[in-house]
């Protein structure tokens with residue numbers, strides 16, 4: 238064990254990335270200024286001539302202002318990228334290590350499979366850390382009998398698992414992951430290790446069976462009305478000194494009293510009072526404002542395993558909750574732009590602000606998915622002609638945005654497919670989750686609604702997993718999400734076709750090229766939506782009901798504008 242005066246990590250500034258990022262910021266910034274020069278001078282001319290086309294121009298300007306605002310905030314995280322090296326050999330001796338508490342939250346055994354929750358708990362107990370310095374708390378907001386009974390089974394299994402991990406230097410301390418991987422640790426005696434591994438694997442299977450039996454025999458209902466329950470699981474057996482402390486906690490819940498979801502669970506401890514449903518973000522913001530210096534490390538071997546949603550429905554529900562919470566903070570007195578700069582660096586405040594205000598992206602995306610298209614159909618130019626020098630400005634901004642994204646995708650080891658998937662998913666989130674989240678947070682602010690927390694579904698559906706692994710989109714999501722997406726898609730395809738015909742007839746290609754390009758780009762990029770509506774027949778396709786309603790909505794929008802226009 239090492240010298241405590243030496244740092245546990247140090248960082249290296251990635252000079253190539255710094256140069257590239259700053260060059261991009263500078264050049265893109267100059268072109269953005271030219272864009273706004275063009276917009277304001279055009280608007281000025283329109284006002285002077287009392288033009289009837291002022292409204293679409295103002296809407297486009299609003300969209301460009303919001304995109305630029307978020308773009309500026311985004312540059313903070315690119316200003317000085319670093320990579321870190323850690324020195325675990327410099328850690329102090331065991332006696333000098335601080336005690337740690339691990340707080341695991343669960344809320345609903347129907348959405349968070351109990352075997353998975355117990356694996357999390359067992360991995361935390363088996364951390365490579367002095368056992369008498371680890372305390373693991375399982376916070377069960379579901380107040381569920383299933384969880385209460387299963388934790389006792391987990392304890393019994395960990396009495397074998399933890400010594401096994403220590404004896405054979407097991408790296409992967411999550412039993413489910415360990416037994417489904419090919420990790421072969423072990424000491425000098427391979428025969429003994431193999432025999433022990435077989436035994437512990439049998440015990441793990443028995444443990445899993447017993448948990449699954451509990452799930453089958455016990456009601457998985459979550460309780461909303463119960464007194465507080467706190468139980469130390471270890472008991473008082475002195476032989477258990479080699480085991481961490483394990484405690485089951487279920488907060489008191491009463492129907493008349495708001496319990497504030499996970500934030501409420503943390504209110505019981507961490508000090509801060511949480512008012513938003515993204516307590517992780519709020520914790521970070523507050524701690525950083527109080528002077529905490531954190532270090533982000535991304536080792537090649539991941540430190541944690543997580544359950545990430547793979548169906549569109551789960552992603553959109555999860556993102557709606559996230560952006561409600563982020564907007565709640567953004568609209569509060571803790572807005573990172575007001576609360577942050579006095580307490581932490583400007584760059585850090587900008588990073589936090591980017592998250593808080595990203596939900597606003599839905600405004601420009603709706604404008605850009607509707608206004609240029611309708612104006613294309615009705616022959617109203619909103620962008621410079623091909624012969625204008627400003628045409629180059631708009632083209633450059635689009636290309637530099639896309640090239641920067643591609644560079645980030647490639648430098649993080651991903652492919653062209655990841656680039657198109659990211660763009661699609663991002664736009665889908667903007668047009669649905671961000672919109673509902675921003676509206677919900679605003680209504681909550683003025684007292685019209687109350688925030689809800691729908692835990693992310695962690696149940697694995699085999700068919701969905703198969704589609705995910707084959708790279709096929711699963712469109713089984715609520716009509717509330719799918720109708721806006723499909724309506725906008727149909728509107729774009731229709732306006733591109735109508736617009737193209739009109740351009741060919743009127744020879745107005747020179748002034749309408751950008752407006753024709755936008756729906757063309759959307760038609761190509763979101764081709765999976767067309768496939769989902771028209772070609773696919775599997776369970777993950779877009780339902781005929783959604784396709785029908787969306788077609789009606791897009792026809793209504795197109796016709797409504799024609800009525801206004803004439």
Ligand SMILES: O=c1ccn([C@@H]2O[C@H](COP(=O)(O)OP(=O)(O)O[C@H]3O[C@H](CO)[C@@H](O)[C@H](O)[C@H]3O)[C@@H](O)[C@H]2O)c(=O)[nH]1
Pocket residue numbers: 341342343344345349376378497498499500502514515516517555558559562690691692693694
């Ligand atoms: O009433 C509740 C609702 C949820 N949870 C727990 O909160 C955690 C986060 O919920 P989850 O559904 O997993 O949300 P995710 O969106 O997947 O989680 C991310 O986003 C959350 C904020 O929305 C953060 O709390 C998490 O740390 C972060 O991983 C889970 O352990 C839940 O069991 C509770 O303890 N009580």
